[in-house]
Amino acid sequence: MRENISDLEFPSLELTDLANFRDTMEEIASQYSAWRHVEDSYAKQEESFELEGWCYCCACPSQFLTDYLYAAEAGHLEKRVPNWRERLLCSRCKLNNRTRACIHFLEQVSKVSSKSKIYITEQSTSLYEALKQRYPQLIGSEYIREPMAKGAIDKNTGFRNENVTCLSFDDASINYVLTFDVLEHVPDYKNALAEFFRVLATGGMLVFTVPFALGHKNNIVRAEVSVDGEIKHLMDPEYHGDPINDEGCLCFYYFGWQLLDELRTLGFTDAKAHYYWSDAYAYLGEHQVIFSAVKE
Ligand SMILES: [Zn+2]
Numbered sequence: 001m002r003e004n005i006s007d008l009e010f011p012s013l014e015l016t017d018l019a020n021f022r023d024t025m026e027e028i029a030s031q032y033s034a035w036r037h038v039e040d041s042y043a044k045q046e047e048s049f050e051l052e053g054w055c056y057c058c059a060c061p062s063q064f065l066t067d068y069l070y071a072a073e074a075g076h077l078e079k080r081v082p083n084w085r086e087r088l089l090c091s092r093c094k095l096n097n098r099t100r101a102c103i104h105f106l107e108q109v110s111k112v113s114s115k116s117k118i119y120i121t122e123q124s125t126s127l128y129e130a131l132k133q134r135y136p137q138l139i140g141s142e143y144i145r146e147p148m149a150k151g152a153i154d155k156n157t158g159f160r161n162e163n164v165t166c167l168s169f170d171d172a173s174i175n176y177v178l179t180f181d182v183l184e185h186v187p188d189y190k191n192a193l194a195e196f197f198r199v200l201a202t203g204g205m206l207v208f209t210v211p212f213a214l215g216h217k218n219n220i221v222r223a224e225v226s227v228d229g230e231i232k233h234l235m236d237p238e239y240h241g242d243p244i245n246d247e248g249c250l251c252f253y254y255f256g257w258q259l260l261d262e263l264r265t266l267g268f269t270d271a272k273a274h275y276y277w278s279d280a281y282a283y284l285g286e287h288q289v290i291f292s293a294v295k296e
Contacts, residue, residue, distance in 0.1 A: 008056065010101075010108040011283065012276035012290075018217050018257045024275070035277050039284050042066075043081050053282035055090045056104040057130065064088040064097075064282040084285030098209070099127045101276060101283050102180060103134070105290050109274065110205055112176055119169065119199070120178040123159045124243040127180065142244050159244070164192040169199040179208045181240065185249045187225045190262060197266050200295040206268065207292050214273075214287050216256035223252045260291070268293035 013028070015021050025032065042051055048067035055062040070083040082088075088097040095103070106112045114135060122128050123140030132138050141162035144154055148161045151168030162168060164179065165188055177196045183189045196206050213220055222235040231250065239248035263271040271293040276283055 008104075008108055010105050010274070010276065011278040011281065012105075012109070012274040015273040015275055015289075016271070017260065018215070021214050021257075021273075021275075035279075035284075036286070038279055039081070039084065039286075042284070050091070051088065051282055054280055055092060055095075055100060056281055057095055057100050058090060058092045060092075062093075063091040065091060085288060088282045088284060090282075093130070095126060095130060097283055097285065098180075098288070099130065100281070101288070102127060102178075102207075102209070102290065103130060104281070105274065105276075106131075106176075106178070106207065110176065110207055110292065116175040117173065117201075118176040118178065119174045120180075121162070121164055121182045122180065122243070124157070131178075145245070157244075165195060166191075167195045167199055171198055172201045172204075174199045175201055175204050177204070177206045179206075181209055181211075183208065183210050184251050184253045184255065185240070187223075187252050189253070190266075193263060193266055197268060197295055202295060204295045205292055206263075206295075207290065209290055210259070211251065211254045212259075212273070212287075212289055212291075213254045213256050214289070216254075218256045218258050220254040220256065221252065222254065223250055260293075263293045267295065269296045270294045 013024060015024060048065060050063040050065050053062065053064055066082045066087045068080050068082060070086050071080045072083070085098050086096055089095065090100065112118060112135065116135065117137060118135055119139045120128060120131065121141060123142050128140045139160065141160040143163055144159065144161040148154065150162055150166060152161050153159070154161060164182065164186055177200055183192060186192050200206065222238060223231055223233050226232055238251040240251055242249040260271040273289045273291050275289050277288060
């Protein structure tokens with residue numbers, strides 16, 4: 001059993017731009033190697049294994065199941081490395097690494113409360129279910145492709161339909177907008193950011209994750225939509241799992257630090273990346289980040 005959790009602080013470093021990231025990486029170089037060493041020592045050859053740690057969501061020690069689902073090959077190790085971000089499932093609450101970290105972040109950094117009006121751009125997921133138990137006022141949605149009014153509820157699934165580039169919510173009506181691994185699938189993501197700014201109340205916070213190239217100033221554009229609506233692939237098409245669509249969802253971007261500048265241009269303040277890792281909480285994996293920005 002690893003160390004006990006003496007405080008509940010979210011284990012992260014705050015980063016604001018590319019230069020800040022580079023400086024921080026130099027400062028924490030030995031720490032960074034130690035983290036990779038820990039991960040390498042845990043990556044076993046067995047098809048599945050469990051690590052011990054503390055589940056923030058369950059508020060107690062737990063075991064975290066890891067296997068090689070969604071795993072990539074790691075050249076320097078000559079063995080497969082688990083997809084730490086999507087695995088490390090708590091044996092009690094069944095939530096994976098990134099989902100547990102999101103909840104931890106929302107409570108300890110964002111200070112979400114039971115009175116907060118929260119909108120999350122997902123509704124069919126275990127993260128939505130876990131947050132709904134904690135915050136009964138939570139509103140979730142899915143992007144339902146068949147013609148359906150925005151804000152309408154699908155009578156078969158019960159899901160609310162929202163398009164992030166054109167939300168049904170009133171101006172300044174939401175305290176927290178949460179969007180995890182969605183913006184990379186939205187060709188005109190800037191319209192989505194503007195919509196999030198519009199619906200947030202003063203003091204409200206946007207919290208999100210996206211595929212992020214920490215060493216890049218500019219976004220990596222993988223695909224774009226031409227004026228006649230055709231998709232043009234600039235790189236090998238990459239599709240991510242979509243909980244309500246078996247065909248998956250095309251990834252248009254790996255974002256760079258330009259994204260935080262775009263948030264600032266839209267009027268957001270305090271835009272930053274929270275770079276996290278923890279052995280004790282079983283938040284393993286290289287370069288894990290959650291982003292936040294405030295509407296003052
Ligand atoms: Zn748990």
